[in-house]
Amino acid sequence: MATRSIKEVARLARVSVGTVSNVLNRPEIVAPATRARVFDAIRELGFVRNEVARHLRVGRSRTVGLLVLDVANPFFADVAQGAETLADEHDTMVVLCNSGADPSRERRHLDQLEQQRVMGILITPVDAQQPRLAELAARGTPVVLVDSAATGLQCSVAVDDRLGGQIAAAHLIERGHRRITFVGGPPSIKQVADRHAGVAGAVAAAGGVELVDSSMPMLSAAAGRAAGERVAAMPEGERPTAAFCANDLLALGFLQAMAACGLRVPDDMAIVGYDDIDFAAAAAVPLSSVRQPRELLGRTAIELLLEEVAHPERHRHRQVIFQPDLVVRESSALRRRS
Amino acid sequence: MATRSIKEVARLARVSVGTVSNVLNRPEIVAPATRARVFDAIRELGFVRNEVARHLRVGRSRTVGLLVLDVANPFFADVAQGAETLADEHDTMVVLCNSGADPSRERRHLDQLEQQRVMGILITPVDAQQPRLAELAARGTPVVLVDSAATGLQCSVAVDDRLGGQIAAAHLIERGHRRITFVGGPPSIKQVADRHAGVAGAVAAAGGVELVDSSMPMLSAAAGRAAGERVAAMPEGERPTAAFCANDLLALGFLQAMAACGLRVPDDMAIVGYDDIDFAAAAAVPLSSVRQPRELLGRTAIELLLEEVAHPERHRHRQVIFQPDLVVRESSALRRRS
DNA sequence: ATTGTTCCGGTAAGCGGTTGCCAGAGAAAC
DNA sequence: GTTTCTCTGGCAACCGCTTACCGGAACAAT
Numbered sequence: 001m002a003t004r005s006i007k008e009v010a011r012l013a014r015v016s017v018g019t020v021s022n023v024l025n026r027p028e029i030v031a032p033a034t035r036a037r038v039f040d041a042i043r044e045l046g047f048v049r050n051e052v053a054r055h056l057r058v059g060r061s062r063t064v065g066l067l068v069l070d071v072a073n074p075f076f077a078d079v080a081q082g083a084e085t086l087a088d089e090h091d092t093m094v095v096l097c098n099s100g101a102d103p104s105r106e107r108r109h110l111d112q113l114e115q116q117r118v119m120g121i122l123i124t125p126v127d128a129q130q131p132r133l134a135e136l137a138a139r140g141t142p143v144v145l146v147d148s149a150a151t152g153l154q155c156s157v158a159v160d161d162r163l164g165g166q167i168a169a170a171h172l173i174e175r176g177h178r179r180i181t182f183v184g185g186p187p188s189i190k191q192v193a194d195r196h197a198g199v200a201g202a203v204a205a206a207g208g209v210e211l212v213d214s215s216m217p218m219l220s221a222a223a224g225r226a227a228g229e230r231v232a233a234m235p236e237g238e239r240p241t242a243a244f245c246a247n248d249l250l251a252l253g254f255l256q257a258m259a260a261c262g263l264r265v266p267d268d269m270a271i272v273g274y275d276d277i278d279f280a281a282a283a284a285v286p287l288s289s290v291r292q293p294r295e296l297l298g299r300t301a302i303e304l305l306l307e308e309v310a311h312p313e314r315h316r317h318r319q320v321i322f323q324p325d326l327v328v329r330e331s332s333a334l335r336r337r338s
Numbered sequence: 339m340a341t342r343s344i345k346e347v348a349r350l351a352r353v354s355v356g357t358v359s360n361v362l363n364r365p366e367i368v369a370p371a372t373r374a375r376v377f378d379a380i381r382e383l384g385f386v387r388n389e390v391a392r393h394l395r396v397g398r399s400r401t402v403g404l405l406v407l408d409v410a411n412p413f414f415a416d417v418a419q420g421a422e423t424l425a426d427e428h429d430t431m432v433v434l435c436n437s438g439a440d441p442s443r444e445r446r447h448l449d450q451l452e453q454q455r456v457m458g459i460l461i462t463p464v465d466a467q468q469p470r471l472a473e474l475a476a477r478g479t480p481v482v483l484v485d486s487a488a489t490g491l492q493c494s495v496a497v498d499d500r501l502g503g504q505i506a507a508a509h510l511i512e513r514g515h516r517r518i519t520f521v522g523g524p525p526s527i528k529q530v531a532d533r534h535a536g537v538a539g540a541v542a543a544a545g546g547v548e549l550v551d552s553s554m555p556m557l558s559a560a561a562g563r564a565a566g567e568r569v570a571a572m573p574e575g576e577r578p579t580a581a582f583c584a585n586d587l588l589a590l591g592f593l594q595a596m597a598a599c600g601l602r603v604p605d606d607m608a609i610v611g612y613d614d615i616d617f618a619a620a621a622a623v624p625l626s627s628v629r630q631p632r633e634l635l636g637r638t639a640i641e642l643l644l645e646e647v648a649h650p651e652r653h654r655h656r657q658v659i660f661q662p663d664l665v666v667r668e669s670s671a672l673r674r675r676s
Numbered sequence: 677a678t679t680g681t682t683c684c685g686g687t688a689a690g691c692g693g694t695t696g697c698c699a700g701a702g703a704a705a706c
Numbered sequence: 707g708t709t710t711c712t713c714t715g716g717c718a719a720c721c722g723c724t725t726a727c728c729g730g731a732a733c734a735a736t
Contacts, residue, residue, distance in 0.1 A: 003455075003478045005722055016686045021724055031684065046477055051453035052399075053722035056390050056691050071418055071434065077410035084436060093450050095433035096409065098422065112431050115389035139384055140341045221616055252620045278559055279617045282590045284624075343692055354716045359694055369714060391692035394721050
């Protein structure tokens with residue numbers, strides 16, 4: 001019930017509060033006998049250090065916020081996993097927040113985290129241009145962009161999404177597809193825009209290939225289903241023969257819609273997803289997907305952040321870019337007819 | 339760079355710090371002109387309230403911790419979603435922490451959250467008996483058990499896992515299966531133990547049905563795969579004809595292993611999972627699964643917590659139990675031969 | 677005995693806010 | 707013009723902890 005303070009510990013141990021604090025923070029400078037008395041008192045009272053007060057005094061917290069677009073997307077779970085593992089080694093705590101791709105929720109979370117004076121923020125922004133991010137950094141909360149390249153004002157870790165889109169499209173073109181649809185999400189999301197650009201580039205380079213847009217306002221399986229139904233409803237002559245989806249959730253939904261509408265994958269419709277989440281391989285038709293080094297993304301983001309916090313003056317912002325690679329599975333296997 | 343304090347705002351607005359604080363917390367009591375001056379100063383300096391200091395004084399934080407077994411499991415993402423939605427309406431922030439079913443990580447997170455003096459903790463415990471939980475409550479941090487029934491020392495929201503296991507097993511038995519394997523996780527996890535008990539009950543009630551244990555130390559797709567391989571390797575006469583998996587991740591992995599080993603689902607092996615995550619319906623063979631009201635679980639947990647915080651004295655701990663229901667899909671469809 | 681060292685632990689000033697209380701300034705009432 | 711009342715905003719204590727600084731005790735050296 002009562003939450004004990006250092007003062008009560010001091011009274012019980014018959015020392016001053018300063019001594020208790022010393023026992024907690026620099027035990028070596030206090031005599032063993034005193035130290036033992038203090039520890040006993042702590043145990044007896046069930047004292048728990050008030051991190052809030054400590055932090056107020058010390059000025060730096062050991063918590064970093066990780067604000068992701070969608071916790072329900074396993075991609076982010078893996079990124080979080082990577083971040084947490086490394087953070088752990090530097091006894092830093094990661095708290096996961098979810099913007100759900102909603103700019104206002106993103107703002108609220110950023111406000112919260114800044115007011116909390118976290119050590120830093122790792123974010124997959126809904127809109128990377130958002131001035132809020134620059135403000136944060138300017139006011140002293142380091143920000144690292146995750147899965148989205150920064151323009152120099154902050155650190156970032158990302159995967160070359162343009163390249164990812166390009167190799168996916170090139171793969172489909174090489175397989176003989178001449179009408180491809182891009183199933184994207186809101187173009188304000190950098191990843192989506194870049195993947196689209198990569199696809200567009202490959203299509204333009206190939207010549208004679210048509211690119212149809214089937215973007216949805218969300219990056220969820222439900223959105224993918226809706227897109228799939230729309231595409232399936234097209235007359236056969238106009239219908240694309242392949243779809244590149246901006247992430248695996250969309251692709252999985254799209255795939256379900258194909259099955260529901262009686263189209264065969266890959267014969268009637270080839271599909272390539274993005275992220276290569278674990279479920280991609282387990283889908284009704286195992287999904288070809290562009291793989292990103294998810295955990296590495298998280299680890300590296302923490303690494304950059306810790307570096308910035310450790311040496312704010314000599315720190316230079318860095319933009320780390322990883323290469324994606326394509327995992328080909330049955331959903332884009334060679335078409336049997338054609 | 340510089341993070342501004344209320345003091346600087348006061349100086350710039352030519353008022354005292356108390357007034358600035360009043361503007362922030364009870365704007366109606368300060369004269370409009372003064373108020374405007376203060377707001378201008380806040381804007382000009384880019385002042386951000388230090389929640390840490392505020393909290394130290396006020397003693398109550400508006401953050402609740404949600405500590406789950408596995409962030410990568412979409413089930414928890416949905417629970418989190420539900421919790422966050424309701425928390426939002428009471429401008430309370432939810433931070434998600436991941437124990438990864440590791441007791442020591444769970445402990446560390448609990449320590450952190452308690453030191454942080456969060457308003458309360460929602461937890462899916464690795465071990466519900468853990469004395470740590472009772473201590474927390476005793477020291478003033480309310481705890482609500484999620485997806486795990488409490489014994490009266492705290493509030494809890496759960497789904498009747500015994501019943502869930504039972505209806506799943508009854509379904510398989512009714513479909514003619516006489517040798518069923520239970521693919522579980524560590525039995526220390528309450529949900530796993532309860533689901534197993536439900537299955538065992540149904541099996542005992544039916545008579546003439548054999549229950550084989552294929553439990554794994556983890557509740558992941560990889561563990562499910564391993565279990566599946568083990569089961570597939572059994573000689574056909576001994577091999578169970580149906581599997582009930584303690585969650586969908588296991589079931590999905592198990593299903594993949596069946597495909598890899600050349601066993602057909604549901605003909606050679608029927609499968610029922612648990613949780614009915616979105617991916618269950620999208621699997622290679624759409625998965626039968628026991629559905630839980632995931633978001634409702636999260637919402638209700640927050641509800642109970644807020645109630646306890648609002649009226650600590652008159653609060654009575656409650657154990658809310660929801661009913662699961664079975665969604666039958668192809669993975670446990672009637673066997674064509676037999 | 678005196679002085680010098682060394683080692684412990686107490687004292688107190690904050691960290692950045694919040695809030696109850698109080699004084700001073702106007703306005704209203706007489 | 708004085709008294710009373712109402713607002714407004716300042717003052718200062720305090721939340722729990724950290725830490726620089728200082729003084730006292732114990733002991734060794736002179």
